[in-house]
Amino acid sequence: MNFEFSEEQHLLRDQARAFLAEFCPTDTVRAVLDSDNEWDRGLWQRVAEMGWTATVIPEAYGGLGLSHYELAILAEEMGRSVAPLPFSSSVYLASEAIVAFGSEGQKAEWLPKLASGECVGTVAMWERPGALTLEQLATRRLGDSISGVKSPVPDAGVADVVVVLAHSEAGLEACLVPMDQAGVQQQSVMTLDASRGHSTLTFDHAQAEVLGHSTIEQCAWERLIDGAAVMFAWEQLGIAESALIQARDYALQRFAFGRAIGSYQAIKHKLAAMYVKNTLARSNAYYGVWALAENSADLPLAAATARVAGIQAAAFAAEENIQTHGGMGFTWEFDCHFYYRRAKLLSLVIGSEAVWQDRLVSGLTHQPATAA
Amino acid sequence: MDFNDTPAEARFREEAATWLSSNVPTDDAFWALTPLEQARLWQKRKYDDGWACLGWAPEWGGRGASPIEEVIWRQEEAHYELPTNFFLIGQGMIAPTLMAWATADDKARYLPPLASGEEVWCQLFSEPAGGSDLAALRTRAEPDGDDWIINGQKIWTSGAHYADYGVIVVRTDPTLPKHKGLSYFYIDMRAPGVEVKPIKQLTGDADFNEVYFTDVRVSDRQRLGDVGQGWQVALTTLMNERAAIGGGIGKMDVDLAIAIAQDVELDGQPAIENAAVRTRIADWYVQEAGLKYTGYRSLTALSRGALPGPENSIGKLVGAPKMQAMASFLMDLLGASGAITDEALAAKAGIIQRAYMGAPGMRIAGGTDEIMANIIAERVLGLPQEPRLDKGIPFNEVPTG
Numbered sequence: 001m002n003f004e005f006s007e008e009q010h011l012l013r014d015q016a017r018a019f020l021a022e023f024c025p026t027d028t029v030r031a032v033l034d035s036d037n038e039w040d041r042g043l044w045q046r047v048a049e050m051g052w053t054a055t056v057i058p059e060a061y062g063g064l065g066l067s068h069y070e071l072a073i074l075a076e077e078m079g080r081s082v083a084p085l086p087f088s089s090s091v092y093l094a095s096e097a098i099v100a101f102g103s104e105g106q107k108a109e110w111l112p113k114l115a116s117g118e119c120v121g122t123v124a125m126w127e128r129p130g131a132l133t134l135e136q137l138a139t140r141r142l143g144d145s146i147s148g149v150k151s152p153v154p155d156a157g158v159a160d161v162v163v164v165l166a167h168s169e170a171g172l173e174a175c176l177v178p179m180d181q182a183g184v185q186q187q188s189v190m191t192l193d194a195s196r197g198h199s200t201l202t203f204d205h206a207q208a209e210v211l212g213h214s215t216i217e218q219c220a221w222e223r224l225i226d227g228a229a230v231m232f233a234w235e236q237l238g239i240a241e242s243a244l245i246q247a248r249d250y251a252l253q254r255f256a257f258g259r260a261i262g263s264y265q266a267i268k269h270k271l272a273a274m275y276v277k278n279t280l281a282r283s284n285a286y287y288g289v290w291a292l293a294e295n296s297a298d299l300p301l302a303a304a305t306a307r308v309a310g311i312q313a314a315a316f317a318a319e320e321n322i323q324t325h326g327g328m329g330f331t332w333e334f335d336c337h338f339y340y341r342r343a344k345l346l347s348l349v350i351g352s353e354a355v356w357q358d359r360l361v362s363g364l365t366h367q368p369a370t371a372a
Numbered sequence: 373m374d375f376n377d378t379p380a381e382a383r384f385r386e387e388a389a390t391w392l393s394s395n396v397p398t399d400d401a402f403w404a405l406t407p408l409e410q411a412r413l414w415q416k417r418k419y420d421d422g423w424a425c426l427g428w429a430p431e432w433g434g435r436g437a438s439p440i441e442e443v444i445w446r447q448e449e450a451h452y453e454l455p456t457n458f459f460l461i462g463q464g465m466i467a468p469t470l471m472a473w474a475t476a477d478d479k480a481r482y483l484p485p486l487a488s489g490e491e492v493w494c495q496l497f498s499e500p501a502g503g504s505d506l507a508a509l510r511t512r513a514e515p516d517g518d519d520w521i522i523n524g525q526k527i528w529t530s531g532a533h534y535a536d537y538g539v540i541v542v543r544t545d546p547t548l549p550k551h552k553g554l555s556y557f558y559i560d561m562r563a564p565g566v567e568v569k570p571i572k573q574l575t576g577d578a579d580f581n582e583v584y585f586t587d588v589r590v591s592d593r594q595r596l597g598d599v600g601q602g603w604q605v606a607l608t609t610l611m612n613e614r615a616a617i618g619g620g621i622g623k624m625d626v627d628l629a630i631a632i633a634q635d636v637e638l639d640g641q642p643a644i645e646n647a648a649v650r651t652r653i654a655d656w657y658v659q660e661a662g663l664k665y666t667g668y669r670s671l672t673a674l675s676r677g678a679l680p681g682p683e684n685s686i687g688k689l690v691g692a693p694k695m696q697a698m699a700s701f702l703m704d705l706l707g708a709s710g711a712i713t714d715e716a717l718a719a720k721a722g723i724i725q726r727a728y729m730g731a732p733g734m735r736i737a738g739g740t741d742e743i744m745a746n747i748i749a750e751r752v753l754g755l756p757q758e759p760r761l762d763k764g765i766p767f768n769e770v771p772t773g
Contacts, residue, residue, distance in 0.1 A: 001381075001440075001675050002374050003668040069373070248753050263756040265742070268749030275748050276686045280662030283683070287665045290373045309658045357654035358647065364630060364657060365644060 003286060005069060013073045019050065020081040026335045029195050032084035033338070038157040038188070038197020040084045047085060048117020057095055062112030068227070072234045072289040079238025079314075079346075082338045084195040086120050086155030088349070092231040093224075094121025097163045100224050101174050101211040110161060110176070119160040124150035124177075124201055131355050134218055139166040139203065141175050145183070146208035149200065154349065156199035157188050163211065164203065171215035175208040183207060193341035225350050226303035230288040233303075233310030236346055237281050240310075243317035243339040244274045247324040254325075267324060274317045281306075281313035301363030307356045314343035375668070377444070378675065384441050388448045391423060396452050408492075408534055411455035415489025425463055425487040432471075432479065433487030440674040461530060462486050462493035465612045466539050472608050473556070473596040482537070482558075494535035494561065495609065496526040496583055501772070503528075504743050506541075507550045507603055508762075508770075511585060513542040513557070520544075520557070520595075522565075522588040528737075532568045532581040535561045541606050544599055546768040553767055554602030557594045564588070575729045624695050624727040626657045632702050632719065643705050652701055659694050663687055682752040688734070689744040696731035699724050 005013070023046055032040055047053065055071045057063025071091070078087050095114045098107060098121070113119035127138055127150060139148025146166055156162060156179070164175045177184060183206030191198045248271055251262030261267050288306030291299040318339040322329035329336040347353060377385055395417060402410045418424040419433055427442045428434025437445070449456070467486055470479060485491040502509035511524025522542055532538065538561050545553035559566070565588035570578035597605040630653065633644040643649050663686070670680035702724045703710030712718045713725045735741050749755045762770040 001377065001668060001671045003665070004373065004672045004676075244753075248755070251755060259759060260756055262749075263758055265746065265758060268753075268755050269742070269745040271753055271755065272689075272745035272748040275752060276690060279666060279683045279686050280659060280690070283662045283665035283669060284658060286373075286669065287661065293373070304654075305658055305661050308654055309662060312655075312658070354647070354651065357651045360654040360657060361630075361644070361650040364626065364653070365634075 009069055009073055012070055016074055016077040020077050024081040024083050029082045029084050029338050033195045039086055044085055053091055053117040054115035057111050057115040061107050062115040068289055068293040075231045075234035076238040079235035080242045082342050086158055089122035089155040090120045092228040093123040094163050096227060097123060097174055097224055101216055103212050120158050121161045122153060122155045122159040124153040124162050124164045134172055137165060137167050141166045141168040141173055141208055144207055145205040146175050146177060146203045147205055149202050151200035152189055152191060152198040153201050154198055156186055156201050157197040173215055174211040176211055177206055177208045181207055193345040226299050227292050228350055229303040229307040230292045232346055233285045233288055233306035236310030236314035237285050239339050239343050240278045240313040240317040243321040244278055247271055247321040250325055270320050274320060277313040277316050281309040284309040304356050304360035304363055308360055311347045311353045318343040381444060385444050388445050392448055407455055408458055411458040412489045414454055415459060419488035432483035443671060458492060459489055461495050465609045466493045468612050469609045473605050491536045492534055494529050494531045494538045496529055496538045496540040498528045500527055504740060509541060511542045513544050518592050520590045522585045522590055524585050526583040529581045529583050530579060532583050533570060537561060541602050547766045549764050550762050550767050551603040552600055555599050556596045556602040556605035557590050559590055624698055626653060626660050629653050629698055629702055632705055636705050656694055656698055659690050663690055685748055689741055692734035695727050699728035
C-alpha cells in the first residue's frame with residue numbers, strides 16, 4: 001500500500017507553500033480585490049518562472065512533463081493562498097484542452113507559450129443560467145469563424161487565447177480563438193470574487209480554429225472536465241484548510257465571558273466538523289488524483305467524489321470561519337471573506353454541487369453521466 | 373501511488389491466505405456450538421499455529437508481527453465469516469494494559485490464555501454516575517490488610533456474563549481530586565460478591581451488563597500501577613479503545629442504498645432516478661469513500677513503519693451518524709413496509725431496521741459523538757478544555773446533582 005505522495009512531491013509542497021507565503025500573502029489578494037486589476041501580473045511571472053504553468057505539459061512542447069500528483073500539490077497551495085491568478089483557467093483547463101484535443105501544429109504553437117506563462121489561456125463554456133447542456137450551446141462555428149456570447153468566462157480579461165465550446169454542423173467542437181482580434185469583444189463583469197477577473201465574451205465572426213480539426217465526443221469533454229474537477233478539489237481543499245486554520249487561531253485568541261471562545265463546545269464542535277469534512281475531502285482528493293494520474297477507469301466516480309467533497313469542505317469551512325469570527329468576520333478588513341468568495345466561485349466554475357452529486361451516483365450505477 | 377503490497381507484504385499475505393484456506397472451520401465443525409464456543413475453537417486453532425495476536429511477543433503467544441502485517445492478517449481473515457468479537461476488548465484493550473503495567477509473572481500467567489481464547493476478559497470502567505465523565509466513578513476500594521474490599525456498581529460492561537477476568541478502576545481515596553484518588557485492579561469475575569445482571573437494550577438484545585460489587589475481596593498483588601495511579605493506567609486501556617470498537621451492524625453501505633433505491637419506486641420511476649435520492653446517496657458516498665481512503669493513508673504510514681496521523685479519529689464520528697441517517701432514509705424509501713423487521717418479510721432480511729435500532733448505541737459507545745468532537749478539537753486542533761468546576765476539589769466535595 002503506497003497511498004501517499006513521494007518525498008520529492010512533499011518537498012515540492014514545502015517549496016510551493018513557502019514561496020506563496022512570501023510572494024502571495026493575503027495582502028496580495030486584497031490588493032487585487034481593492035483595485036480594478038483582474039490578477040497580479042508580477043506574481044504570475046514569478047509562478048511561471050518557477051515552472052508551475054509548465055507542470056503537466058509534455059516536454060516536447062516546452063513543459064516539464066510532470067504528473068498530476070505534482071499539479072495537485074500546487075493546486076492545493078493555490079487554494080491555500082487564494083492566489084489572484086488565472087492558474088486554473090490556463091493550466092487545468094486551456095492547456096489540458098489543447099493537450100487533449102489539439103493538432104500537432106496547434107500544440108506546437110500554443111503549448112510552449114502557455115508553459116512559459118508568456119500566454120494565458122482560458123475556456124469559455126457558459127452561455128446562460130442553469131446547468132450546462134452540451135446539446136444546447138448557441139455558439140456556432142462556420143468555416144473559420146465563430147459567433148456567440150459566452151458569460152461568465154474566468155480570466156478572459158487577461159487571456160491571450162480562449163478555448164470556446166461551440167457547435168458546428170458536424171457537432172460539438174472546442175475552438176481555439178485568439179483574443180487579440182476585432183471579432184472578439186471582451187467586457188469585464190463583476191462577480192462575487194473580484195480577486196479573479198471575469199468577462200462576457202462576444203464573438204462576432206471571430207477567427208477560430210477547431211482543436212484537432214474535428215468534433216469531440218461528449219465523453220471526451222467530460223474526461224477533460226473530470227481532470228479539472230480533481231484539480232479544483234485540491235484547490236478547494238487548500239481553501240478549506242486555510243479557513244480552518246484561521247478559525248482555529250481566532251478561537252484561541254478571542255476571549256468572551258472570561259475565556260477563549262475555542263474552549264466552548266459550540267465552537268469546538270464547529271471546528272471539529274470542519275476538520276472532519278477537510279479530512280474526508282483530502283482522502284477523496286487523494287483517490288481522485290490517483291485515478292487521474294494513473295488514467296484509471298474509476299476517474300469519473302473518483303473525480304465526482306473529490307469534487308463534491310471539495311465543494312462541501314470549502315463552503316462549510318469558509319462559512320463557519322466567518323461565523324467563528326463574529327462581527328469581525330463580516331468586515332472587509334478581515335480576510336475571512338477571501339475564502340468565502342473563492343470557495344463559492346470555485347463551486348460554480350465547472351458545474352455545481354448538484355450536478356456533481358448526480359455524476360457521482362451515475363458513476364456508482366455505471367450510467368452515462370450528464371454534462372458539467 | 374499504488375495500492376500494491378511490497379514484496380514482503382505480498383509474501384506475508386500469501387502465507388496468511390494459504391493458512392486460512394486450509395484452516396477455517398467448516399460449518400460441520402461449528403455445528404451445535406454456541407457462538408462463544410465457536411469463537412474459542414477458532415481462536416485456539418489460530419493460537420496453535422501462530423496466527424493469534426500476531427503483534428504480541430512470541431513468549432505471550434504472538435509472533436512479533438509488524439502493524440501492517442496485523443492489518444494484512446485482519447483483511448485476509450475478514451474474507452471469512454468468523455466469530456472474533458468476543459476477544460476484542462481483552463486482546464485489543466486489556467492486553468496492552470497488562471503489557472505496560474503488570475508484573476512479569478502476571479504477564480506470563482494471563483497473556484497466553486488471553487491470546488488463545490481460553491480466558492475472556494471484560495472492562496469495568498463506566499458507572500451510572502460516570503460515563504463521558506469517566507473519572508467521576510464512585511465504586512470504592514478500601515484497604516484491609518494485604519487486600520482491598522470493593523463495593524459499588526459498574527455498568528455497560530460488554531461480556532461480563534461470560535468473562536473470566538475483568539479490569540476495574542475504583543476510588544481508593546475520595547478526599548483527593550477526581551483523577552488522583554483512583555486505582556486500577558484486575559479481578560476474578562467469579563469472586564464472591566460479584567453479581568452480573570444483563571441490561572436489556574432498546575434493541576431487545578442484552579450485550580451489556582450491570583455488575584454489582586458487594587464486599588469483593590481483591591489481593592493488593594492484583595493492582596496495576598501505584599495506588600492513586602489508576603487514571604494513568606486506565607488511559608492505556610482507553611487509548612486502545614477506538615481500535616477495538618467499531619465494525620458495524622450488518623452491511624450498511626452505499627451499495628445497499630443503491631440496491632434499495634433501484635428496487636423501489638418514487639413518483640412512478642425507480643427511486644434512484646430521483647434527484648433528492650441521488651443527492652443523499654452522493655453525500656453518503658463522499659463519507660464512505662472518504663473514510664476508506666483515510667484508512668488507506670493510515671495503512672501507508674504503517675507500511676512505512678510510521679505512526680498514522682490523527683486523521684483516523686474521524687471514523688466513528690462519521691460512521692455512526694451516517695449509519696443512522698442511511699438506515700432511516702432507506703426505511704423511508706420502503707414506505708410503510710420499512711417498519712417490518714420480520715426477517716422473512718423485510719427487505720434485506722431486516723438489516724436496515726437492525727442498523728437503525730443499533731445506531732444510537734454506536735453513537736454513544738466508546739465516546740459519544742460529542743466527546744469524539746471534543747477529542748478532535750482538543751488533541752488535533754489544540755483548542756483548550758472547557759473549564760471544569762470539579763478541578764482540584766476533593767472528590768467527596770464535588771457537586772453531584
